[in-house]
Amino acid sequence: METRTRNREDTRVPQRLLAPSILSADFGRLAEEVRAVEEAGADWIHVDVMDGHFVPNITIGPDVVKAVRRATTLPVDVHLMITDPDRYLEAFVTAGADWLGVHVEACVHLHRTVQRIRELGAKASVAVNPATPLCLVEPILEHVDMVLLMTVNPGFGGQKFIGSAVSKIRQLRRWIDDRSLDVLIQVDGGVCVDTVDVLVESGVDVFVAGSAVFQGSDYHRTVRALKDRFNPSGKSHQGGRD
Numbered sequence: 001m002e003t004r005t006r007n008r009e010d011t012r013v014p015q016r017l018l019a020p021s022i023l024s025a026d027f028g029r030l031a032e033e034v035r036a037v038e039e040a041g042a043d044w045i046h047v048d049v050m051d052g053h054f055v056p057n058i059t060i061g062p063d064v065v066k067a068v069r070r071a072t073t074l075p076v077d078v079h080l081m082i083t084d085p086d087r088y089l090e091a092f093v094t095a096g097a098d099w100l101g102v103h104v105e106a107c108v109h110l111h112r113t114v115q116r117i118r119e120l121g122a123k124a125s126v127a128v129n130p131a132t133p134l135c136l137v138e139p140i141l142e143h144v145d146m147v148l149l150m151t152v153n154p155g156f157g158g159q160k161f162i163g164s165a166v167s168k169i170r171q172l173r174r175w176i177d178d179r180s181l182d183v184l185i186q187v188d189g190g191v192c193v194d195t196v197d198v199l200v201e202s203g204v205d206v207f208v209a210g211s212a213v214f215q216g217s218d219y220h221r222t223v224r225a226l227k228d229r230f231n232p233s234g235k236s237h238q239g240g241r242d
């Protein structure tokens with residue numbers, strides 16, 4: 001993965017990535033839906049795993065991740081919204097997760113957990129809920145590949161964007177740039193054409209969008225509309241396994 005420092009003197013235009021969340025897809029035609037967003041220009045496929053305990057909803061497990069893996073050549077980004085994620089890390093990486101994210105609120109030994117994800121061969125991501133202080137991930141930044149800042153309370157698609165997350169994004173961008181770290185910032189929840197500009201300006205690298213993509217009838221048009229706002233120069237594919 002390329003280093004993406006954003007120091008003031010750095011004039012490169014970074015490529016930002018779109019990761020449609022299959023939570024809003026038609027599960028009865030999941031492989032078809034995944035292929036359709038890949039064809040439309042998505043960069044990653046985002047998979048939301050919920051256990052009915054850490055969040056008040058239940059979604060999918062490793063077998064569905066396996067099916068997604070078979071349906072696409074894109075990086076598969078698995079977001080675990082589950083209690084005690086350590087029990088399932090290996091199962092999700094074996095199923096095909098290129099990126100595996102755990103919640104800071106769900107981990108007792110966060111450093112050990114992210115280390116284990118990397119040992120298993122996946123990129124490690126740490127997710128932070130809207131009401132959780134950012135300082136909880138500050139000590140782990142050197143050891144992760146991505147921080148996922150939730151811009152809604154996790155559990156459901158189609159919720160309203162929580163604007164107070166923007167100051168956290170800016171703070172995180174400063175920490176990453178000041179230390180020249182190779183860590184991506186991802187946002188998830190309420191991402192759409194109305195919210196994307198402030199997110200771009202705050203320094204987001206990876207945009208998860210569920211309902212904004214899957215509820216439209218023309219995935220090409222929606223993906224293009226979002227990506228044109230954050231990548232005027234075109235699309236990129238990156239972030240998979242080496």
Ligand SMILES: O=C(CO)[C@@H](O)[C@H](O)COP(=O)(O)O
Pocket residue numbers: 021023024046048079152153154155156157158159188189190191208209210211212
């Ligand atoms: O993790 C989650 C919800 O917990 C998300 O990935 C949602 O799926 C995003 O949905 P939209 O807000 O984009 O509809």
